[in-house]
Amino acid sequence: MNDLISKPEKGKNNNIVWHHATITRQQREKQNGHRSKVLWFTGLPSSGKSTITHAVEERLHQMGCHTFVFDGDNVRHGLCSDLGFSREERKENIRRIGEMVKLFIDAGIIALTAFVSPFRADRERVRNIVGEKDFIEIYCKCSVEVCEKRDPKGHYKKARGGEIKEFTGISSPYEEPLSPDLVLDTACLSVEDNVGEIMRLLIERGIIQKGIR
Amino acid sequence: MNDLISKPEKGKNNNIVWHHATITRQQREKQNGHRSKVLWFTGLPSSGKSTITHAVEERLHQMGCHTFVFDGDNVRHGLCSDLGFSREERKENIRRIGEMVKLFIDAGIIALTAFVSPFRADRERVRNIVGEKDFIEIYCKCSVEVCEKRDPKGHYKKARGGEIKEFTGISSPYEEPLSPDLVLDTACLSVEDNVGEIMRLLIERGIIQKGIR
Numbered sequence: 001m002n003d004l005i006s007k008p009e010k011g012k013n014n015n016i017v018w019h020h021a022t023i024t025r026q027q028r029e030k031q032n033g034h035r036s037k038v039l040w041f042t043g044l045p046s047s048g049k050s051t052i053t054h055a056v057e058e059r060l061h062q063m064g065c066h067t068f069v070f071d072g073d074n075v076r077h078g079l080c081s082d083l084g085f086s087r088e089e090r091k092e093n094i095r096r097i098g099e100m101v102k103l104f105i106d107a108g109i110i111a112l113t114a115f116v117s118p119f120r121a122d123r124e125r126v127r128n129i130v131g132e133k134d135f136i137e138i139y140c141k142c143s144v145e146v147c148e149k150r151d152p153k154g155h156y157k158k159a160r161g162g163e164i165k166e167f168t169g170i171s172s173p174y175e176e177p178l179s180p181d182l183v184l185d186t187a188c189l190s191v192e193d194n195v196g197e198i199m200r201l202l203i204e205r206g207i208i209q210k211g212i213r
Numbered sequence: 214m215n216d217l218i219s220k221p222e223k224g225k226n227n228n229i230v231w232h233h234a235t236i237t238r239q240q241r242e243k244q245n246g247h248r249s250k251v252l253w254f255t256g257l258p259s260s261g262k263s264t265i266t267h268a269v270e271e272r273l274h275q276m277g278c279h280t281f282v283f284d285g286d287n288v289r290h291g292l293c294s295d296l297g298f299s300r301e302e303r304k305e306n307i308r309r310i311g312e313m314v315k316l317f318i319d320a321g322i323i324a325l326t327a328f329v330s331p332f333r334a335d336r337e338r339v340r341n342i343v344g345e346k347d348f349i350e351i352y353c354k355c356s357v358e359v360c361e362k363r364d365p366k367g368h369y370k371k372a373r374g375g376e377i378k379e380f381t382g383i384s385s386p387y388e389e390p391l392s393p394d395l396v397l398d399t400a401c402l403s404v405e406d407n408v409g410e411i412m413r414l415l416i417e418r419g420i421i422q423k424g425i426r
Contacts, residue, residue: 022267022270022282023270023271023274023280027274028274028279031274031277031279054235057235057236058236061236061240061241061244064244066241066244066279066320066321067236068316068319068320069235070316074316074319078312078315078316078342079309079312079313079316081312082305092295096292096309099291099292099294100292100313100316102291103281103283103287103291103292103313104317104320106281106287107279107281107317107320107322108279109320129291
């Protein structure tokens with residue numbers, strides 16, 4: 001339905017032909033005062049993706065940026081509630097997230113995602129969906145040993161005990177990004193320091209400006 | 214991944230326990246200066262949904278509101294590109310749109326949707342997904358005769374000729390909303406007048422304020 005539709009039969013302004021006035025991404029970015037992108041965090045379970053993602057969002061919100069975080073909680077219970085955890089279903093899960101994120105970018109928003117997303121092929125698919133220039137891959141690098149020591153949900157323990165099958169890092173591989181936009185040392189550096197790294201990157205790339213409001 | 218994660222092993226600020234700083238919808242609405250809702254347009258093909266939707270978006274954008282329009286173009290080619298047009302697939306299509314729209318509302322955006330969405334049960338499902346208070350149903354009322362006369366894409370013609378099966382209004386039913394928030398007379402009133410009706414409703418309900426910027 002992106003054509004013109006014929007003018008109304010009666011009423012005022014019958015001579016006006018209405019085009020679809022589609023607001024563009026560029027107009028939204030101008031309104032918001034920043035560019036829209038996806039910051040795609042990837043890394044082992046408990047590597048700190050979710051914590052850092054939310055800390056970055058808080059910082060950006062304080063600066064007046066428009067942001068949104070996607071994680072298992074708001075995606076797996078909603079849009080992807082029909083999907084299980086087989087290889088095929090994980091693939092479809094990531095595809096849908098990619099398509100949704102693309103629309104958030106079109107809407108002028110800085111999207112942040114906190115998914116393990118262990119397979120290169122899946123991340124490449126998202127990169128292709130949203131477009132190379134809009135996909136910023138951030139690798140939360142942390143050894144399995146450190147992640148396992150944290151294990152806030154006890155998932156590693158269950159995976160060791162065989163209760164969770166195909167758990168990334170234990171019984172399923174994690175494929176490191178080959179050329180991520182940023183590698184965060186989430187074993188050694190504080191959340192604050194890692195947030196600082198990300199803010200520096202966003203400013204360097206002209207996505208945000210220092211202290212906008 | 215919504216728990217705390219343990220503090221980093223080394224580096225500064227080891228004594229800081231990081232909570233997830235989740236920015237709430239309320240904070241986003243405050244930032245934007247308007248409430249977030251979905252305006253769910255429904256009506257026969259060529260009843261004017263898409264034209265009015267984009268005209269409303271343009272008006273809202275000019276006022277400084279944050280909006281996004283969903284239609285067949287950006288949903289059927291993306292998020293729902295795996296779905297066909299069987300009853301079951303149409304149902305899943307609408308479900309996914311509902312779940313996505315819910316996240317846009319959480320992100321503080323006024324979402325506008327332009328889908329025929331002919332079945333009450335499907336629209337009710339979306340109402341349940343996004344929540345009664347956030348679902349504003351707008352019925353673009355227009356007779357089949359008038360819609361068929363417009364027919365900008367020639368779909369009615371093809372449906373009459375049997376080329377398109379199960380075409381709403383011709384060979385598949387359209388179930389009118391029983392108690393929509395707004396009924397627009399899209400046969401007789403101009404787009405401008407209908408946009409005016411919608412703006413009045415949004416102001417009345419406190420979703421936007423007159424002339425915000």
